[in-house]
Amino acid sequence: MQHDAKLSPATLAAQGTGATPMPHRDIVPPIHLATTFERAEDGSLPGGRIYARDASPAYDPAEALLCELEGGARAALFASGMAAASAVLLALKPGARIVAPHDMYWSLRNWMIGFAANWQIALDFYADAAELAALLQRPADLVWVETPANPTWEILDIARAAELAHAAGARLVVDSTVPTPVFTRPLALGADVVMHSATKYLNGHSDVVAGVLVTRAEDDFWARIKTARAAGGAVLGPFEAWLLNRGLRTLFPRVRTAAASALRIAQHFEHHPALLAVLYPGLPSHRGHDIACRQMEGGFGAMLSLRVRGGEDAARRVAGAVKIFRRATSLGSVESLIEHRGPIEGPGTRCPLDLLRLSVGIEDSDDLIADLEQALQQANEP
Known part of the structure; x- marks a missing residue:
C-alpha cells in the first residue's frame, strides 16, 4: 500500500515510500535481473519496457523514493556521480555557455574544462555570489552550484542563484551530495535539477558507486539527459541499484x-x-x-x-x-x-x-x- 503523502520524509525513506511489490508483498523489494522484456503477439509491450539499459525495473524503488524526497517530477539513476553530471553536460547544445564554481568536486571540474574545450562550450568560473551575479549579466545555458562546496564548505544561496540563472536564460543544477535531502531540497528553492553522487550518503556504506539526477520538470532537457544515459550506457547494475535502495532506508x-x-x-x-x-x-x-x-x-x-x-x-x-x-x-x-x-x-x-x-x-x-x-x-x- 502506498503511504499517505503527508508522512514525513524520514518515514517515507525508512519504508521505501511504502510501495509493496506484488504478488508476494515483499517487505524488502526483490532484485530485478532481467535485461530484456517480452512483447505481446501484436508487438506491443504489456510490461511497458523494452530493454534494461533504457528503463530497468531495478531502478524503480530508488528513483521513486528520491523523487519523493527531493520533490521532483522524475529521477534517473546512473553508474556514478560523474556519469550523472556528464549526462547533464551532454544534454547541452553546441555553443552553450556554462557558469560553474571554482570550488567544486575536483574531478568534475577538470572533466568540465576538457569537455568545454572539446565541444565548443563556453565555460566561466565564479568564486562567490558577487562573481556569479556579474557573469550572469549576459546569457547562459547552465549554472552549476555545489553547496556546501568541497572541500572548504562555502555556502551559496540557492534561491538567489536560481533567480540569477533564470533571468539569464539558464537552468540551475545543484550538486547536493553533501547536505542530502535530509537537510536541503534544492528544487524547492528554485533549482531545475539536483544531482547526487549516490556513492556517498545516499548509499552510505562504501560498497556502491552510483549517481542520480532528479528534475523539477519532465521537459526536453530531461529527455536529452535520459537519452545520454541510455545511449552512453552509463547505467547502474541491478544489484548496485538494490544496495542503493537498501542504503536509502537508513x-x-x-x-x-x-x-x-x-x-x-x-x-x-x-x-x-x-x-x-x-x-x-x-x-x-x-x-x-x-x-x-x-x-x-x-x-x-x-x-x-x-x-x-x-x-x-x-x-x-x-x-x-x-x-x-x-x-x-x-x-x-x-x-x-x-x-x-x-x-x-x-x-x-x-x-x-x-x-x-x-x-x-x-x-x-x-x-x-x-x-x-x-x-x-x-x-x-x-
Whole structure:
C-alpha cells in the first residue's frame, strides 16, 4: 500500500515510500535481473519496457523514493556521480555557455574544462555570489552550484542563484551530495535539477558507486539527459541499484547522527591552538552560516575541514597519526574518513595544503574527538 503523502520524509525513506511489490508483498523489494522484456503477439509491450539499459525495473524503488524526497517530477539513476553530471553536460547544445564554481568536486571540474574545450562550450568560473551575479549579466545555458562546496564548505544561496540563472536564460543544477535531502531540497528553492553522487550518503556504506539526477520538470532537457544515459550506457547494475535502495532506508538516522557529531567536533576544535581554522557552516564564525541557516533545515551536514597550524607537513603528520578515522578518499559512509586533500587533487588545486578534510561517520563523537586530539598532540611532539 502506498503511504499517505503527508508522512514525513524520514518515514517515507525508512519504508521505501511504502510501495509493496506484488504478488508476494515483499517487505524488502526483490532484485530485478532481467535485461530484456517480452512483447505481446501484436508487438506491443504489456510490461511497458523494452530493454534494461533504457528503463530497468531495478531502478524503480530508488528513483521513486528520491523523487519523493527531493520533490521532483522524475529521477534517473546512473553508474556514478560523474556519469550523472556528464549526462547533464551532454544534454547541452553546441555553443552553450556554462557558469560553474571554482570550488567544486575536483574531478568534475577538470572533466568540465576538457569537455568545454572539446565541444565548443563556453565555460566561466565564479568564486562567490558577487562573481556569479556579474557573469550572469549576459546569457547562459547552465549554472552549476555545489553547496556546501568541497572541500572548504562555502555556502551559496540557492534561491538567489536560481533567480540569477533564470533571468539569464539558464537552468540551475545543484550538486547536493553533501547536505542530502535530509537537510536541503534544492528544487524547492528554485533549482531545475539536483544531482547526487549516490556513492556517498545516499548509499552510505562504501560498497556502491552510483549517481542520480532528479528534475523539477519532465521537459526536453530531461529527455536529452535520459537519452545520454541510455545511449552512453552509463547505467547502474541491478544489484548496485538494490544496495542503493537498501542504503536509502537508513538515510535520515545516519545523516542526522553524523551531522550532530560533526557539529560537536567543529565546536570542540574551533579555537584549538594547533589549528588555524575549522571550516564548517554550522559554526556562527563561518561566513556562510546565515545562508546555511536559511536553506539547510535541521542540520549542516557531516563534512568539515581542519586547517592545521604548521602547513603541509604538519597536516600530513596529523593525518598519519589518527587511529579511528580512516585515511581514505570519499565521504558519506558510516565510518569516519580523513584526507589530506590538497596533494590528492594535485597540481592546480585551490585547496590549502594545510587542510584536512573530514567525513564524520556514526561512531561515538567522544571517540572521534579523542582521536583527533591525540593525533594533533602527537604531530606536534618534538
